Amino acid sequence: MRLARIVLTAAAITAAVSTAFAQETSPAVDPAAGLASWAKVYEVFSHPRCANCHVEDDRPRWSGPHYGATRVHAFNVQRGADGSGFGNPGLRCTTCHFATNSTVLHGPPGAESWHLAPPEMVWFGKSSAEICAQIKDPERNGGRTLDEVAVHVRDDGLVAWGWNPGPGREPAPGSAQATFEALSAWAAAGAPCP
Ligand code: HEC
Ligand code: HEC
Numbered sequence: 450m451r452l453a454r455i456v457l458t459a460a461a462i463t464a465a466v467s468t469a470f471a472q473e474t475s476p477a478v479d480p481a482a483g484l485a486s487w488a489k490v491y492e493v494f495s496h497p498r499c500a501n502c503h504v505e506d507d508r509p510r511w512s513g514p515h516y517g518a519t520r521v522h523a524f525n526v527q528r529g530a531d532g533s534g535f536g537n538p539g540l541r542c543t544t545c546h547f548a549t550n551s552t553v554l555h556g557p558p559g560a561e562s563w564h565l566a567p568p569e570m571v572w573f574g575k576s577s578a579e580i581c582a583q584i585k586d587p588e589r590n591g592g593r594t595l596d597e598v599a600v601h602v603r604d605d606g607l608v609a610w611g612w613n614p615g616p617g618r619e620p621a622p623g624s625a626q627a628t629f630e631a632l633s634a635w636a637a638a639g640a641p642c643p
Contacts, residue, residue, distance in 0.1 A: 483638030489623065489631040491577045494584075496621040498611040505571035512573075515618045534565035550615030558618065560610035567591075581642035595636040603629035 493499060497513030504510055507528035508521035529536045536542045546563035550556075569589040572580050583589050584598060593601065602608050603625055611621040623631075635641075 478639040480639065480641045483635050483641040484643060486631045486635035486638060487577070487581060487641065487643065490584075490628060490635060491580060493611075493621050493623060493628045494572050494580050495575075495577070496611070498614050498618065498621045499608075500573040502607070503566045503570055503572035505568045505573070509565055510573055513619060528565050528568075532567075534567065536564070550610075550613070552616065554617045556615070558610065558615045561606045563607070577643050585640060585642070595632065595640060599629050599632035599636065602632060 494503075497510075497516075501510040501512055509526060510519065511522055512519040524540070526540065526542070527537055528534055529538075529541075534542075536544075542563045542565075545557040547557070547559040548561045549559045551559065570583065570591070572583075575583070585595070587593065590598060609625055612624055614620055621628075
């Protein structure tokens with residue numbers, strides 16, 4: 450009888466300790482807050498300044514109010530037979546896209562090393578759920594952890610261009626820093642997808 454009570458008490462203490470431990474080690478996972486953070490990220494990733502370069506086929510897009518109707522890039526511009534995203538020999542992206550924006554309306558925008566994102570990093574025409582699944586998949590996000598995705602958004606030059614897109618083009622919403630923070634908050638909340 451007495452032994453049984455001691456065993457039960459020990460079991461209760463073990464349970465209490467492991468509950469406290471679990472609360473201490475896993476961050477407060479809050480799916481609603483996570484989804485609100487993801488909504489901010491999606492607003493940026495799906496914006497024309499980002500999605501026009503994140504296509505699954507071989508043609509960069511011209512979309513958004515600055516371009517009128519959505520269409521493929523003029524001049525028969527292609528990803529490039531070598532799959533590099535830098536265009537075909539003879540019509541490389543860098544033939545027209547320099548390190549800085551043209552100051553002329555409808556002149557080529559510019560940033561260092563201008564080229565298309567790999568086709569598996571597709572956002573153009575994709576839903577929030579599809580982009581969310583892609584960005585979490587190391588097979589399709591360049592082998593990045595979510596922290597590395599956030600740092601890429603904060604520090605990469607092509608990403609930065611989205612907030613400095615040259616005359617007449619609407620910048621992506623918010624800022625690189627705000628998107629970095631939204632990605633970090635989303636990851637900390639367990640990276641929920643809609
Ligand atoms: C013959 C010149 C030329 C070449 C080559 C070229 N572009 Fe462009 N690109 C332009 C011009 C000009 C614009 C802007 C047109 C405008 O503002 O109406 C543009 C705009 C874009 C845009 C739209 C950006 C936005 O969201 O506002 C993307 C994306 C793009 N180019 C990607 C590429 C990629 C990737 C390559 C190489 C595979 C490439 N371009 C090759 C001339 C070129
Ligand atoms: C001029 C074309 C271009 C534009 C514009 C562009 N990107 Fe990218 N993006 C790339 C390329 C190229 C890569 C691949 C780089 C790598 O993996 O190292 C990439 C990769 C990424 C990645 C890595 C993970 C993944 O799965 O996509 C993120 C995140 C990203 N871009 C965010 C953005 C955001 C946010 C914007 C708009 C504010 C943007 N990009 C605009 C070309 C572009």
